[in-house]
Amino acid sequence: MKRISLTQYLVEQQREHGRIPSQLRLLIEVVARACKRIAISVNKGALGDVMGSADTENVQGEVQKKLDVISNEVLIEANEWGGHLAAMASEEMDTIHLVPNRYPQGEYLLLFDPLDGSSNIDVNVSIGTIFSVLRKVGHHHGVSEQDFLQPGRFQAAAGYCIYGPQTTLVLTVGDGVAMFTLDRETGSFVLTEENVQIPADTKEFAVNMSNLRHWAPPVKRYIEECLAGKDGPRGKDFNMRWIASMVADVHRILCRGGIFMYPWDKREPEKAGKLRLMYEANPMAFLVEQAGGMATNGHDRIMDLQPGKLHERVSVILGSKNEVQRVTDYHRDTGAEAASQPAQAA
Ligand code: P6P
Numbered sequence: 001m002k003r004i005s006l007t008q009y010l011v012e013q014q015r016e017h018g019r020i021p022s023q024l025r026l027l028i029e030v031v032a033r034a035c036k037r038i039a040i041s042v043n044k045g046a047l048g049d050v051m052g053s054a055d056t057e058n059v060q061g062e063v064q065k066k067l068d069v070i071s072n073e074v075l076i077e078a079n080e081w082g083g084h085l086a087a088m089a090s091e092e093m094d095t096i097h098l099v100p101n102r103y104p105q106g107e108y109l110l111l112f113d114p115l116d117g118s119s120n121i122d123v124n125v126s127i128g129t130i131f132s133v134l135r136k137v138g139h140h141h142g143v144s145e146q147d148f149l150q151p152g153r154f155q156a157a158a159g160y161c162i163y164g165p166q167t168t169l170v171l172t173v174g175d176g177v178a179m180f181t182l183d184r185e186t187g188s189f190v191l192t193e194e195n196v197q198i199p200a201d202t203k204e205f206a207v208n209m210s211n212l213r214h215w216a217p218p219v220k221r222y223i224e225e226c227l228a229g230k231d232g233p234r235g236k237d238f239n240m241r242w243i244a245s246m247v248a249d250v251h252r253i254l255c256r257g258g259i260f261m262y263p264w265d266k267r268e269p270e271k272a273g274k275l276r277l278m279y280e281a282n283p284m285a286f287l288v289e290q291a292g293g294m295a296t297n298g299h300d301r302i303m304d305l306q307p308g309k310l311h312e313r314v315s316v317i318l319g320s321k322n323e324v325q326r327v328t329d330y331h332r333d334t335g336a337e338a339a340s341q342p343a344q345a346a
Contacts, residue, residue, distance in 0.1 A: 006032055006169065006180045006189040019173050023084040023106050024156055027133060031110070032169055032189055034078035035129050035161035036182065038071045038115065042127065042163040051122055059094040059311055067121050068092055071114035071129060085110055086136045087143040089310055091279055096145050096310070108156065109134040109148055111279040116160075117245025126164035128247025132283040133157040145310050152282030152303035159283065160247050168192070170254065172290040177254065198293040199257035202320040204239045206249045206260040214265035218298065218330035246275065250284050250318070254291055259319040261327070263298060272297070273315035277307055281314045294324035298331040 004012075010028060014020040020028070041050050054064040072092040079085050083104035088097045091113040099105055110133055117127040133156045136147050159171035167182035169189050177196035180189035205226055212220065226238040241258070243249050249260050262275050275281050285295035285302040295302045295318035302314065317327050 001191065001194060004191050006191070009178065009180070009191050013173065013175070017175060019175050023108060024133065024173070026082055027079070027084045027106075027108055027110065028157060028159075028171065028173075030078050030082055030084070031075070031112075031131055031159075032161070032180075034075050035167075035169060036187065036189075037074045037078070038067075038129055039161070039163050039167045039182065041067060041070050041074075042115075042121070045124065058092045060091070064092065065115070065118040065121050067127075068115050068118050075110075075112055075114050075129070075131075079110060082106070084108055087147070088112070089145075089148055089278065090114055091116075091276060091311070096143065096148060098143060105143075107136050109136055109143070111148065111283075113276070113279045116247050116280065117243075120243070120245050125243065125245060126162055126248040126251075127245055128160045128162040128251075130160045130247060130280055130283050131158065132279055132286070148278065148310055149307040151306055152277075152285055155282060155286050155303075158286040160250070160287075162247050162251050164248065164251075168251070170196075170251065170287060172287050174286075174290065177287055177291045179254075196254050196291045198254060198288065198291045198320055200292070200321045202257040202259060202323055203236055204241060204256075204258040205323075206241050206243075206253070206258055206319075208242055208244065208262070209240070211265050211267070214267050215263055216265070216298075216331075216334070218327060218334045219261065219263045221330050222327045246280060246284065250288070253293070253319045254287065257320045259323040259327070260316065262316045264315040271313050273313045275314060275316050277302070277305060277312050277314040278310060281316050281318075284316075285318060288318045292321065293319050294321040294328075295319075296324060296328045298328060299335070 010025045050067050054066045054069045056064045058064050081103050084106035085108050086105050089111045112131040116130050120127050157173045161169045169180040179193035181192040183190050225233050229237040264273050281302050288295045297315040
């Protein structure tokens, strides 16, 4: 594989495959440049005034870290002027952010979690920026939140940048998954993997085990079978990883397989899950499917879900196809059992 820059990769994809219109190429390059800026702040750590809490809350009611706010501002400022965007949406902002009238408007909508896994910032564990690109549909003037509420299968592009031992940008435009490692000497993202493939089977699961007692039966069944090991129904031993940083857990799965679950649980039964559909689950689902994996909410393909709200949450089960299919089948079997139960006496 030729070690080419992100720019050359995008130009070749545009020239040979016609998959990346120039506005989308500009958008991806601007996001990549913003991620380089974020990496500089993240890597400063305690040497810069970037650690700890910002003493503010986001729309989710979560206390923001200073780097959450910094990363959000970097992405907003980098993308406002280019003319490629109509508007942006972020985990850190209540409402959508329109491109100021002084700049030209484009056809794309950019959504992002500017710094996912921020609970890991202060303890030097990998974190990342997740982004999703949609097209503004229709020829109406102006943009509203409604324009963003499209199922994930309509994404034009998706990716993340992981700030770990390496700073790596992982990208799909619907033609497979490519990985670009930041060369700090030249300041360029360099192609280091393409046509990424997730093995269909795995022996590694990623879930926060402390929530076991709160899970629905199908999830409990799946994990208990994994824990039973080679003497149990799965006939093989499993390993567990949980970094509590979705970008890092998904990156591992793209690199060597595995299943990641943040399922619905009964702690807050009115919530579909913890993770957000529009700027966490959908972009990760696009990447995972493009790498031959699978992503469901236990019942349906994540990328087929019709969003009702910008910040809505979803149950996430993604990774090695055969494992995700098994968990999804367990949900269906439970549903079938439930359906066959006589209606509870009134
Ligand atoms: P828990 C990080 O805050 C995050 O949104 C994901 O990156 C991660 O997978 C999950 O939450 C971790 O949640 O409940 O295990 O701390």
